[in-house]
Amino acid sequence: MTISTMRSKYTALQISLHWLVFILVVVAYCAMELRGFAPRSYRPLINSLHFFCGISVLILMVSRLLVRIVYRAPPIVPKPHPAMTGLSHLAHTLIYLLFICLPLLGFISLYYRGSEWQVFGIPMPFRTEPDEDVEYSLKSWHALLANAGYFLVAIHAAGALVHHYFIKDNTLLRMMPGKDKRHSR
Numbered sequence: 001m002t003i004s005t006m007r008s009k010y011t012a013l014q015i016s017l018h019w020l021v022f023i024l025v026v027v028a029y030c031a032m033e034l035r036g037f038a039p040r041s042y043r044p045l046i047n048s049l050h051f052f053c054g055i056s057v058l059i060l061m062v063s064r065l066l067v068r069i070v071y072r073a074p075p076i077v078p079k080p081h082p083a084m085t086g087l088s089h090l091a092h093t094l095i096y097l098l099f100i101c102l103p104l105l106g107f108i109s110l111y112y113r114g115s116e117w118q119v120f121g122i123p124m125p126f127r128t129e130p131d132e133d134v135e136y137s138l139k140s141w142h143a144l145l146a147n148a149g150y151f152l153v154a155i156h157a158a159g160a161l162v163h164h165y166f167i168k169d170n171t172l173l174r175m176m177p178g179k180d181k182r183h184s185r
């Protein structure tokens with residue numbers, strides 16, 4: 001890509017995927033955190049919703065990583081301190097890793113539970129021999145990573161807002177829907 005056509009924003013595909021994943025992550029968390037408020041008979045539906053959103057996050061985060069290899073991040077103007085750029089790269093790497101491992105752990109724990117489970121009626125794979133120890137430890141890791149996810153996303157979102165309202169650069173606008181005004185240098 002030549003400088004005259006350098007993007008000032010992420011691509012429309014990256015922006016759509018970012019905010020779609022955001023919604024799915026919120027729904028996956030809400031399904032688990034708020035399930036106690038719903039009548040017991042809603043439990044299979046709420047679980048299906050959790051599994052569906054989680055599996056979608058897994059697929060979309062892997063897709064995002066692949067898309068990210070093709071399209072580089074657009075430059076932040078004015079350029080942040082290199083230490084800040086380093087920290088943000090670290091945070092993004094951790095977010096990718098966490099939101100790939102977290103749903104995988106959930107999926108594999110259900111596999112080891114060794115009993116039938118479905119996502120909105122679609123049967124999912126499970127082991128014929130249940131292994132409660134493995135199931136329990138995978139579930140604990142799932143719960144631990146889910147808690148870590150809260151912190152990571154909170155720091156990530158706070159960082160984006162600090163850039164926008166205090167440093168007043170284009171970090172957040174690069175991830176917002178709308179027309180890409182390319183740099184014409």
Ligand code: HEM
Nearest residue numbers: 025028029032050051054055057102103104106107143146
């Ligand atoms: C974005 C992805 C996901 C997030 C944020 C997430 C979050 C959570 C949270 C917060 C809990 C409650 C943990 C606790 O008991 O303290 C939970 C439980 C659970 N999740 Fe996930 N999860 C995700 C993906 C998945 C996927 C893909 C599956 C399986 C297909 C799954 C299966 C489970 C199971 C089996 C439990 C335990 C439910 C129970 O105790 O009855 N999760 N998850």
Ligand code: HEM
Nearest residue numbers: 021022025068073088092095096099153157160171172175
């Ligand atoms: C209110 C919530 C959120 C806000 C305001 C926000 C904002 C942003 C912004 C401005 C960027 C671009 C940062 C940069 O290029 O330096 C970004 C990137 C990113 N966001 Fe978020 N985000 C939010 C929630 C989430 C959630 C829930 C996830 C979880 C999966 C997520 C995952 C990512 C990833 C992986 C990147 C790096 C993209 C890349 O360069 O490959 N974000 N976000």
